[in-house]
Amino acid sequence: MASQLGGQQILILPEKVQRYLGRDAQRMNIMAARVIAQAVRTTLGPRGMDKMLVDSLGDVTITNDGVTILEEMDVEHPAAKMMVEISKAQEEEVGDGTTTAVVLAGELLKMAEELLEQDIHATVIASGYRKAAEKANKILDKIATGVQRGEDKILREIAITAMSGKGAEVRGEKLVELCVKAVKQIVEESDGKLEADIDNIKIEKKSGGGSADSQLIQGLVLDKEVVHPGMPKRVEKAKIVLLNLALEVKETETSAKINITDPEQLRSFLDEERHMLQEMVEQVKKTGANVVLCQKGIDDLAQHYLAKAGILAVRRVKESDIEKLARATGGKIVTNIKDLTAKDLGFAAQVEERKIAGEEMIFIEGCKDPKAVSLLVRGGTEHVVDEAERAVHDAVSVVSVAVEDGKIVAGGGAPEIEAAKGLREYAGTVSGREALAINAFADAIEVIPRTLAENAGLDPIDILVQLRAAHEKKDGKDIGIDVISGKVTNTLKLGIVEPLRIKTQAIKSASEVTEMILRIDDVIAAGKLEKGEMGPGPAPGMGMGGMPPM
Secondary structure: OOOEEEEEEEEOOOOEEEEHHHHHHHHHHHHHHHHHHHHOOOOOOOOOOOOOOOOOOEEEEOOOOHHHHHHOOOOHHHHHHHHHHHHOOOOOOOOOHHHHHHHHHHHHHHHHHHHOOOOOOOHHHHHHHHHHHHHHHHHHHHHHEOOOOOHHHOOOOOHHHHOOOOOOOOHHHHHHHHHHHHHHHEEEOOOEEOOOOOOHEEEEEEEOOOHHHHHEEOOEEEEOOOOOOOOEEEEEOOOOOOOEEEEEEOOOOOOOOOOOOOOOHHHHHHHHHHHHHHHHHHHHHHOOOEEEOOOOOEEEHHHHHHHOOOOOEEEOOOOHHHHHHHHHHOOEOOOOOHHHOOOHHHEEEEEEEEEOOOEEEEEEOOOOOOEEEOOOOOOOOOOHHHHHHHHHHHHHHHHHHHHHHHHEEEEEHHHHHHHHHHHHHHHHHOOOOOOHHHHHHHHHHHHHHHHHHHHOOOOOHHHHHHHHHHHHOOOOEEEEOOOOOOOEHHHHHHOOEEEEEHHHHHHHHHHHHHHHHOOOEEEEEEEOOOOOOOOOOOOOOOOOHHHOOO
């Protein structure tokens, strides 16, 4: 950026800077964001295709999970990175609907570009989109159906809908059942509201076997082994100590030097160490504990004493797992061995070391009403089990959201068509150019049923015409596409259902990122210049980035 002042050229930005202004900046950002949306669009729905992602080391990921695809992609453009952020926000908030959010944002940007070509200002479009998003979410809230915690049939249908298309539906019946049971087990009531924190469901995957071998453990599975060969491999009626400390001799906090001048001193020093470790193990024995799960290390000598006492011990258990174990077994996490009492112990019907797919794992199961559980997901190959794990994660996420909110909507594009219909009516009540933006939002939201039809090999125009006609009728709010039969039908009755929050969050995220991208009218891209690379001034007659001076 340079300017003339009394014949003297003033350099404001380095000459290597690239700058895009006005429509150029908007066009470039919209194009980058739409490329991301196009990349995941074909994965939407039960008939969506998969993507094969190969990293620089040659590792392969095969998935159609939107957030996984976008996280694995090496995205450089800042506007495209904003689209990746949408999928992450959707994943954190709801756990599913990431592809829906990204595809919707891409379509909103496409419609916005057409409005920009008609000389409608970006601020007007952004304002119209904001009003449309608020109205669309009100419409969706109005058409939502209530669901209760005990309605297992609907909760299973929600899980099946989330899993469909993940490659897991063919072997999904068992997994669906396990997901619903897991969520129902961890639900807690707080201030009259239900809370289902899926962090309390530990999903452990192991290749080998089939998905029918997957199981729900009323407790926890640890990818660990018993620390000493002399310890029991199975303990019935386990009394469990949870330690957040090392069963080792503590080092001094300050630097210290011990001078030993004769063998007697060395012997007494080693005896004292042995005595300290023995005291720690005695403290554990005194409480009646027969299982020790330690977050930190266990000294070899301490292992020997524990094995002698017939106590099963596991070391270096992750902090998150120790916290889950406290919720599952009812035990307290102990940070000082001297404070340990029988009241701090947790209980489980059994603790056992088992070999799964050639590796030892510790099963802590049969806990009384555990508020943390484990899902062990099995599959024939690594790629299959990875995708099954993603499907299970989506399923437990949406079931927990449905339990917390108590509201669901029909799937198969039904809510989008109903929202589009309501938005077109709403646009008629809004004056000025904002009405055009609201109508554009209504057209954009129909990208979801249109994409579902395209991915299922159906004619999208025919399907949209049928859906719009069905939604004009009095009882048509739940009419969507059954992509398996290729027909337009009542998807709520068919069992194709989704939590309301998936839809509202997707609309919120997509509209917000679209507004943000539209409001950018100047992009200045500058790399760091090497020392000495830039001369004393620009070449004669040249300004920023090799362009003529402004």
